[in-house]
Amino acid sequence: MIIGVPKEIKNNENRVGLTPEGALELTKRGHHVYVQDGAGIGSGIPNADYENVGAHILPTIEDVYAKAEMIVKVKEPIESEYDLIKDDQLLFTYFHFASHRPLTEAMIRRNAVCLAYETVENPDRSLPLLIPMSEVAGRMATQQGAKYLEKPQKGRGILLGGVPGVKPAKVLVLGGGIVGTQASKMAAGLGADVTILDINLNRLRELEDIMPANVTTLFSSELTIRKLIKTQDLIIGAVLIPGAKAPNLITREMLKEMRPGTVIVDVAVDQGGCIETCKPTTHADPVFIIDDVVHYCVANMPGAVPYTSTIALNNATLPYTIQLADKGWRQACKDNKALALGLNVINGKIVYKAVAEAFDMDHTPLNDMLS
Numbered sequence: 001m002i003i004g005v006p007k008e009i010k011n012n013e014n015r016v017g018l019t020p021e022g023a024l025e026l027t028k029r030g031h032h033v034y035v036q037d038g039a040g041i042g043s044g045i046p047n048a049d050y051e052n053v054g055a056h057i058l059p060t061i062e063d064v065y066a067k068a069e070m071i072v073k074v075k076e077p078i079e080s081e082y083d084l085i086k087d088d089q090l091l092f093t094y095f096h097f098a099s100h101r102p103l104t105e106a107m108i109r110r111n112a113v114c115l116a117y118e119t120v121e122n123p124d125r126s127l128p129l130l131i132p133m134s135e136v137a138g139r140m141a142t143q144q145g146a147k148y149l150e151k152p153q154k155g156r157g158i159l160l161g162g163v164p165g166v167k168p169a170k171v172l173v174l175g176g177g178i179v180g181t182q183a184s185k186m187a188a189g190l191g192a193d194v195t196i197l198d199i200n201l202n203r204l205r206e207l208e209d210i211m212p213a214n215v216t217t218l219f220s221s222e223l224t225i226r227k228l229i230k231t232q233d234l235i236i237g238a239v240l241i242p243g244a245k246a247p248n249l250i251t252r253e254m255l256k257e258m259r260p261g262t263v264i265v266d267v268a269v270d271q272g273g274c275i276e277t278c279k280p281t282t283h284a285d286p287v288f289i290i291d292d293v294v295h296y297c298v299a300n301m302p303g304a305v306p307y308t309s310t311i312a313l314n315n316a317t318l319p320y321t322i323q324l325a326d327k328g329w330r331q332a333c334k335d336n337k338a339l340a341l342g343l344n345v346i347n348g349k350i351v352y353k354a355v356a357e358a359f360d361m362d363h364t365p366l367n368d369m370l371s
């Protein structure tokens, strides 16, 4: 198969859809890989690293789309890419269709086959191509929280781990899933006094077993949160209710109960946030202050660490990319149910129910398109 890797052109997106490690696995199997000039630069990967494993460099994005049967990238195509997409071309990337009607309509119009990273789903309902980005965001949440706790950043001026003779900072993590676990591990490793809240008792049992002694698990309730926030230094929002807006666990009026300089990192901001006062910010201007509480609410945290995020994403996507290249999308999806769930739009038809429902558009059962 001919695989194309365009350079990401979305604002501040430095990741790349395929690493040289992935390119080698594909060229070894007889596939042809075409990478746009400079596509890897934002992640520290020069053209030569691709050429050394048998991939070819093409000068422009137009060349890549014109050549490829399958496009492998990171973010959804943006408007200037729509008309580059060819009839029947397979696109393997994040789409997040349900929040973007013009994108959905454009992909229908272009007669493309759209396999979305975010809806590839294992039998246990886990989302294997979202997990790596949650891992990155969780670890980053603690790092950013520690930075904004510094006085010059308007934080309380407390060192996360303290020093001998001085007590450490208190970190409250709302939600003990992927983000919450990674955030807690980092905070505990730095010596902070960490509390994780969750409503899933089984999850709390698992965390209790694997976390070090400076981590406490508590069942999440409004009263528990109200009591705790009065004494915390850093609060990390990591709650998810699949398919729904995150619940507001901390309301505007509760901010007054917090000490000045408390830092909130609301990682769940991409699902509406679990702190009422959170609104999405960017890496260029990541924080704002309300009632002396510092809010960090960057919606695409992994974008700030493209070296790590590109490799983490590729580790997860590559097995699927190989299956798609070896078998073609139809056979690969017949053989792998998890991958098939990634199909959202096929040749002008919406095959993912939630996307059709989001826009009140027609839904075609996936099986009709696979047979």
Ligand SMILES: NC(=O)c1ccc[n+]([C@@H]2O[C@H](COP(=O)([O-])OP(=O)(O)OC[C@H]3O[C@@H](n4cnc5c(N)ncnc54)[C@H](O)[C@@H]3O)[C@@H](O)[C@H]2O)c1
Binding pocket: 131, 133, 134, 135, 137, 174, 175, 176, 177, 178, 179, 180, 197, 198, 199, 200, 203, 220, 238, 239, 240, 241, 246, 247, 249, 266, 267, 268, 269, 270, 271, 298, 299, 300, 301, 302
């Ligand atoms: N900002 C970013 O850059 C970025 C990056 C990756 C992920 N995220 C977001 O982070 C959020 C968390 O993702 P995840 O992968 O950790 O999800 P997850 O499903 O692994 O974990 C969510 C946890 O929240 C718990 N929960 C639900 N309701 C709760 C409540 N009322 N109180 C306490 N806990 C509750 C669940 O039981 C679950 O354990 C999601 O909204 C995700 O989209 C954001």
